[in-house]
Amino acid sequence: MNIIERINAVTNSAPNSKAYTINGESHSYEELKKRSDAMAFYLVNTAKLKRGTPIVIFGGKQFEMIVSFLGAIKAGHPYIPVDSHTPLARLEQILAVSKPQLIIAVEDLPSDLNVVSKIVSIKELKEIVSSNCVEIPLEQAINKDETFYIIFTSGTTGVPKGVEISHDNLVSFSEWLLNDFDLGTGKNFLDQAPYSFDLSVMNLYPSLLSGGNLVPLDKETTLNFKSLFEKLPGMALDVWVSTPSFADICLMDKAFNEANYPNLQRFLFCGEELTLKTATKLIERFPKAAIYNTYGPTEATVAVTQVLITEEIVNKYARLPIGRVKEDTEIIIVDDQLQPVPTGEIGEMIILGPAVSRGYLENPEKTAESFVLINGQHAYRTGDLGKFEKDLLFYQGRKDFQLKFNGYRIELEDIDHHLEKVSFVQRASVVPKMLNHKVQNLIAYVVAKPHEFEKNNQLTQAIKAELAPLVMDYMIPGRWVYVDQLPLSANGKVDRKALINEVNK
Structure with a gap:
């Protein structure tokens, strides 16, 4: 499969069908093709960027985001999606690592961003994609083992760290989604997950490759439960892709059920552990729907396992399985010496196969740490613990202190690092509060510097005010x-395990 060729075939067979519908306004496959062709033409003939150099695309849930994604790919450039809610410090770090020659600003960039790259503003973008142009030859597009996107x-x-996902990595993932999940x-x-979060790939490309219609939810609606519950029923969804945490929010609305969502026949969950409690509620509310639990890291292209969650599975297991490994992929469970452990024993999950990323952009040291050769094959060390029971895989937690919270992958040391930059903080260690094997909250233990606040909550507000521009919310x-x-600990390091x-006793 060639991704662009397949989307073109969908367009040729049904040019007027909906590709993207936001706030009641629909955009057709024909419009998507013409606009992304125009963007590609601009990149090749006007911007004249060196083929293969990455392009940053900054914005939220606008139609111009996917127009820009496909335009970049058609012109031979991997794209880096960056959400418009990204703090300035993190945005600067992403630009420092990726060194893009061009940024497409679907939304305005922060006014205090120091940037040397050429910027295409939303005004310029709309002019570019509205122009008539000739189609760029397919040979120019990203293909095979070339990097397709970087998250x-x-x-x-x-x-x-910028995870490089190739065209063929994405093909491996997309073919599995289309073939094994009966998406129609x-x-x-x-389309709820930010495009900077690889969960979005689970709806973006399966939809475009199957002639589907992406129906996005912006962040503002997602955070306003009243607006969310009012808007969702009118979206006429057939396929649901989200983290379990987002489903938990929607389950707070008693009207979130089969009667009010008659078309909703598929739930696909990824990004964090699906709990027994959430799965049981979903089966009660949507008894006819197929509910899939999936698992995978960004470094193995979104997900590599799946299982259909039935009443039988819910009744059989105290902790839900993460599924069976997709056909072209292998997961082995190893000990600390990377030697396989007996079936049923817990060890680190190692992923081998065509969905495994080549590594991290401009970061050979981290790439060498996480990507290894196993039996002569390129493999990724997940840092996740797991075990097999027959052919079913079960997640058993993190090997280190990286975790998933509300679907987002977080390094606890990353938060510590930024917390200790705050003027009121001497030392800090952040730990997870767990409930039913799932992160419920992040708890910060702080040794404060001398200060003049009378109450701890005043100190907390001051720390949070300094921390907010440095990390994601x-x-x-x-x-x-x-x-x-x-x-x-005995070696003088902060004893996070203690x-x-x-916190969890």
Whole structure:
């Protein structure tokens, strides 16, 4: 499969069918093709960028985002999606690592961003994509093992890592989605996850490759439950893609059920653990729908396992399986010496196969740490613990202190790193509060510097005000504990495990 060729075939067979519907306004496949062709023409003939250099695309849930994604690919450039809610410091780090020659600003960039790249503003973008132009030859497009997109994830040193996903990585993932999940054609897909979060790939390309219609939810609606519950029923969704946490929010609305969502026949969950509680509620509310639990890291192209969650599975297991490994992929469970453990024993999950990324952009050191050769094959060390029971895989937590919270992958050391930049903080260690094997909250243990605040909540507000511009909002702890000193392990490092045990006892 060639991604662009397949989307072109969908367009040729049904040019007027809906590709993207936002706030009641629909855009057809023909419009998507013409506009992305115009963008590609501009990149090749006017911008004249060197083929293969990455382009940053900054924005939210606008139609121009996917126009720009496809335009970049057609012109031979991988794209880097950056959400418009990204803090300035993180945005600067992403630009420092990726060094893009061009930024497409679908939304205005922060006014205080220091940038040397050429910027295409939304005004210029609309002029570019409205122009008539000739189609760029397919040979120019990203193909085979060339990088298709780069998504930045949290890094232990406070510097985000850019995961490079190739065209063939994406083909491996997309063919599996289309073949194994019975998604059908021409369906309405929920498009809720930010494009900077690789969960969005689970709805974006399966929809475009099957003649589907992406129905996006912007962040403002997602955060306003009243607006969310009012808007969702009118979206006429057939396929639901989200984290379990987002489904939990929607389940708060008693009207979130089969009667009010008669077309909703497929739920696909990824990004964090699907709990028994959430799955049970969904089966009760949507008894005829197929509910899939999936698992995979960004470095293996979104997901590599799936299982249909039935009443039988819910009744059989205290902790839900993450599924069976897709046909072209292998997961082995190993010990600390990377030797396979016996079936049923817990070890680190290693992923091998055509969906595994080549590594991190401009970061050979981190690439060498996480990507290894196993039996002569390129493989990714997930840092996730798992075990097999027959052919079913079960997630058993993190090997280190990286975790998923509301679907977002977070390095606890990343938050510590930024917290210790705050003027009121001497030392800090952030730990997760767990409930039913799922992160419920982030707790910050802080040794504060001398200050003049009378109450701890005043100190907390001051710390959060300094932290907010440095990290994503989902990385800001929800509870704060002030201590004279942090516990230390025998080798003199902060004993995070002791804090985790204290929080979760």
